[in-house]
Amino acid sequence: MKAKITIKDIARELGVSTSTVSKALKDSHEISESTKAKIKAFADFYHYKPNSLALKLRNQKTMVIGVIIPEIVHHFFSRVISGIEKAANLRGYNVMICVSNESYDKELLNIEMLANGSVDGLLISLSKETQKIKDFSHFNELIENNVPFVLFDRIEESINCDKIIVDDEGGAYKATKYLLEKKCIKVALITTPDYVTVGKLRNNGYVKALNKFGLEKDPSVIIKIEKDDEDHEGIYNQIKKLIFVKNPPDGIFAVNELYAALAMKAAKERGLKIPQDIEIIGFTDGIISEFSSPSLTTVVQHGFTMGTNAAEMLINRIENKTDGDFQTEVISANIKFRESTLN
Numbered sequence: 001m002k003a004k005i006t007i008k009d010i011a012r013e014l015g016v017s018t019s020t021v022s023k024a025l026k027d028s029h030e031i032s033e034s035t036k037a038k039i040k041a042f043a044d045f046y047h048y049k050p051n052s053l054a055l056k057l058r059n060q061k062t063m064v065i066g067v068i069i070p071e072i073v074h075h076f077f078s079r080v081i082s083g084i085e086k087a088a089n090l091r092g093y094n095v096m097i098c099v100s101n102e103s104y105d106k107e108l109l110n111i112e113m114l115a116n117g118s119v120d121g122l123l124i125s126l127s128k129e130t131q132k133i134k135d136f137s138h139f140n141e142l143i144e145n146n147v148p149f150v151l152f153d154r155i156e157e158s159i160n161c162d163k164i165i166v167d168d169e170g171g172a173y174k175a176t177k178y179l180l181e182k183k184c185i186k187v188a189l190i191t192t193p194d195y196v197t198v199g200k201l202r203n204n205g206y207v208k209a210l211n212k213f214g215l216e217k218d219p220s221v222i223i224k225i226e227k228d229d230e231d232h233e234g235i236y237n238q239i240k241k242l243i244f245v246k247n248p249p250d251g252i253f254a255v256n257e258l259y260a261a262l263a264m265k266a267a268k269e270r271g272l273k274i275p276q277d278i279e280i281i282g283f284t285d286g287i288i289s290e291f292s293s294p295s296l297t298t299v300v301q302h303g304f305t306m307g308t309n310a311a312e313m314l315i316n317r318i319e320n321k322t323d324g325d326f327q328t329e330v331i332s333a334n335i336k337f338r339e340s341t342l343n
Helices: 007-014 018-025 033-045 052-059 075-090 104-114 128-133 137-144 168-181 197-212 232-243 257-269 287-291 303-318
Strands: 064-069 094-099 121-124 149-152 162-166 187-191 222-224 251-254 279-283 297-300 328-331 334-336
Touching (some): 007 018, 064 303, 187 232, 222 232, 257 279
Parallel strands (some): 149 162, 162 328, 251 279
16 A cells, blocks of 8 residues: 655655644644745645544544454454453443454554544554555554554554553463473474564564573474464364474474464374373463363463553553653563473
8 A cells, every 4th residue: 555645754855844734734824825835735746635534533532442453253352352341441431343354454444444533542453464564654644643542462663652562472482491391302383474473472482492491493393374374274284294293293382272272183183192292382371272172281361451451551641641752561471281281
């Protein structure tokens, strides 16, 4: 998508401040006629249009906050939403939820729709496609129009806003370190492509734990599940290639609970006993982890806490109760031990 020309673009090209451009476009008496004429001519030539949706959001109060999540079926995001609703309701706000379905275009449409005077601020977790193509121009428009928003879970460091994340790298490090301490010799990793920030950070934690034990990363035991294989059968077939070998791993760390559960299924089909022959740890303590057979040891992501804290962070910005620089809050992750590891 081609980025629209912004107030910042006009200011940079004409060598004036963004405030001067904004006032000139509003025909303010504070700006000279010659400067106003120059700015308006430049804006007309490049078809500049003010973000009326964001202006509506900035200038009126709805007592509603918007939430955009990548997918609705994921247990983690359902817990985040529960936390958001609890914190928002306690502060007198309602919640409007949209789903991007991992699509950049749908994420953009959701932001435009919610900013149409419907909400006072936004909580957003980036879609995989947004992270892959790295086009964040829609967030720049929100920033330029002083629209409060907070990124959570899947974030982008370059976007200037408040953020809240779980300690993905630390959680992965703890999980991998635990398997190695249990004398696992060949610990495999089932992860996402690197452009998915949470997957990359969990990958980093895995490698960090290997290095602590003097081990090098072995590409033959690392699987990165691509988007095209996000049906269960496609994922399962990739994981089977990891386990149906002469010397399969004796430990697996998977970056989500679905990958971990499918790894357990493949291990059992291969005839391996869990956890005696192979120990498995997932990430995100959801229903799959609790009711798998055997039950799954997992890194707890604390989605409810993330949701409550994200909502508080956003509402404080909306109500001007937070001053100064933007903050990034990191929620610590811990392991919940179950039957898939030797505890």
